[in-house]
Amino acid sequence: MNIAISKEVRLKPVLSISHLSVKFTGGDGSPVLAVDDVSLSLATGEILCIVGPSGCGKSTVLNVVAGMVRSTPSAPVEISGDFHIATQATLRSRQIGYMFQQDTLLPWKTALQNVMLPLTLQGRPGARERAEELLALTGLEGFGGRFPKELSGGMRKRVQMAQLLAQDPEILLMDEPFGALDAQTRALMQQEFLRVWERDRKSIVFVTHDLTEAILLGDRILSMSARPGRIKREVSVGIARPRTVESLVGSDRYAELHHMLWADLQAEAVRTLGGGVR
Amino acid sequence: MKRLYNLMLRAGWLVGLILFALAWYAVSAAGLVTEKVLPSPQSVLTKFVEDVVSAQVWQNIGITLQAWFLAVPIGYACGVSIAFALIAVPQVQRAIHPYLVLGNSIPRVVLAPVFILALGLGLSSRVALGVSLIVFPVALGVYGGFKLCEPALLNSVAMFGADRRAQWLHVRLPAALPYLVSNWRLAASLGLLGAIVGEILIAPNGLGWLIRIRSGVFDVSGVFSVLIIILALAMIVNLTTDAIAARLLRWQ
Numbered sequence: 001m002n003i004a005i006s007k008e009v010r011l012k013p014v015l016s017i018s019h020l021s022v023k024f025t026g027g028d029g030s031p032v033l034a035v036d037d038v039s040l041s042l043a044t045g046e047i048l049c050i051v052g053p054s055g056c057g058k059s060t061v062l063n064v065v066a067g068m069v070r071s072t073p074s075a076p077v078e079i080s081g082d083f084h085i086a087t088q089a090t091l092r093s094r095q096i097g098y099m100f101q102q103d104t105l106l107p108w109k110t111a112l113q114n115v116m117l118p119l120t121l122q123g124r125p126g127a128r129e130r131a132e133e134l135l136a137l138t139g140l141e142g143f144g145g146r147f148p149k150e151l152s153g154g155m156r157k158r159v160q161m162a163q164l165l166a167q168d169p170e171i172l173l174m175d176e177p178f179g180a181l182d183a184q185t186r187a188l189m190q191q192e193f194l195r196v197w198e199r200d201r202k203s204i205v206f207v208t209h210d211l212t213e214a215i216l217l218g219d220r221i222l223s224m225s226a227r228p229g230r231i232k233r234e235v236s237v238g239i240a241r242p243r244t245v246e247s248l249v250g251s252d253r254y255a256e257l258h259h260m261l262w263a264d265l266q267a268e269a270v271r272t273l274g275g276g277v278r
Numbered sequence: 279m280k281r282l283y284n285l286m287l288r289a290g291w292l293v294g295l296i297l298f299a300l301a302w303y304a305v306s307a308a309g310l311v312t313e314k315v316l317p318s319p320q321s322v323l324t325k326f327v328e329d330v331v332s333a334q335v336w337q338n339i340g341i342t343l344q345a346w347f348l349a350v351p352i353g354y355a356c357g358v359s360i361a362f363a364l365i366a367v368p369q370v371q372r373a374i375h376p377y378l379v380l381g382n383s384i385p386r387v388v389l390a391p392v393f394i395l396a397l398g399l400g401l402s403s404r405v406a407l408g409v410s411l412i413v414f415p416v417a418l419g420v421y422g423g424f425k426l427c428e429p430a431l432l433n434s435v436a437m438f439g440a441d442r443r444a445q446w447l448h449v450r451l452p453a454a455l456p457y458l459v460s461n462w463r464l465a466a467s468l469g470l471l472g473a474i475v476g477e478i479l480i481a482p483n484g485l486g487w488l489i490r491i492r493s494g495v496f497d498v499s500g501v502f503s504v505l506i507i508i509l510a511l512a513m514i515v516n517l518t519t520d521a522i523a524a525r526l527l528r529w530q
Contacts, residue, residue, distance in 0.1 A: 066433075066437065068433050096437065097437065098433070098434070098437045100430055100433075100434060102428075102430045104430050104431055104433075104434035106431060106435075106448065106449065106452070107529050107530075108452040108453075108455070108529040109448075109529075117435065117438060117448065118438040118439070121435070121438050121439045121440050121444060122438075122439055147528070147529045148529075149529065149530075163438075167437075167438055167439075
């Protein structure tokens, strides 16, 4: 059944990147190839996870798609290749949502005002009611009047999620969104994220270095090599949804995928450290 | 608990003030320092009570307030506008930032005679002095505040569809609010400095003039009384700023 879905959606990718290469200028002025010939496509309603060693350029891929990599005279960036977003809408018309690892809630706005922000910026009527609904959906009923500093890390992530739902983009880019949370809160947030995602099945590119997270959330997983980032492997997860951490960790497919992806990561670590890691 | 703590803190301040007055009294009563330098607290208090009911003193307070309350908003508005231009137009930043740093590092009270020559003995020369004191540090301070803005926050609201104006409204301005407030405090104290210094130097009226006249006739208690009045004015302005700032910065 899973395969059937991905076959159907493979026909109309909502986002496709072909032969993307990104060259930065390093600290000493020499060019640094961060991303090398990366091609990928994201199907409608799919979660595509990208894993790889830190510094492999996986975040750079997201940032380029989001239009956040800008070339300046003092720090020139060379971007080649192509990406195509299959909606009539372009980037600036809010069709792409981005969830950062950092806390991006505005500290001077309450939780409710933060969730209302994308709605008011888009001039949608009934922003307040909608924001209240979304806070309730993410389990924050009654916390709308709190400022971010009055909320726990997990609660702030929920507000961020509600904010993205308010923006209601076609494509979501998530850059290690739960990376800064403690292990328990992270597990809770993953479960919460899946619950919310099951409702409207947004198309998501999810960058992480946590293999369990990638297997739990992803329909497909791309593993990237160390810098310069290339795509090393693409696998379909093929585990039926809804998934939970408990049911997942005991399964054979999980063990197989984890083993395979871990081997990739380890090989990369060995390569970059010159065999220093055994 | 917090209430009790605040109450005790305030009581502590009061005790400190009383101890200070007692020590002052002891020093002057023991005759350790001559009346010409340190008058007794009683004589200062008597003079202060006299001043508070004197119409002439109130007139002078009005004169000083005029210069002060003109210089602060003008200087602050200019400083903030310059900070805004620095951050919004990189060419402006490159062209004038070094001059601001230079201007900020010279002691600008030396400009007082220049302003008096150019603008006369009236209010305008004192306001100009106050403005010149305020503009440089406020421009640099607020610019620093604008610059500190977290890029991730700007990126995040840009992804929500915020244009440049909305980015300023929702992110840059509120992020700089603590700096806007602290520089307002700075502007208030420098504006008062400008007014008083201008009056001490040459003005025909105002609290600074009163200090000059009284010190000219060795009325030391009279000088101290004016100092207390200035202190009270500064405190009122500061407390008002505190109250407004507490509202604006509730999220901190």
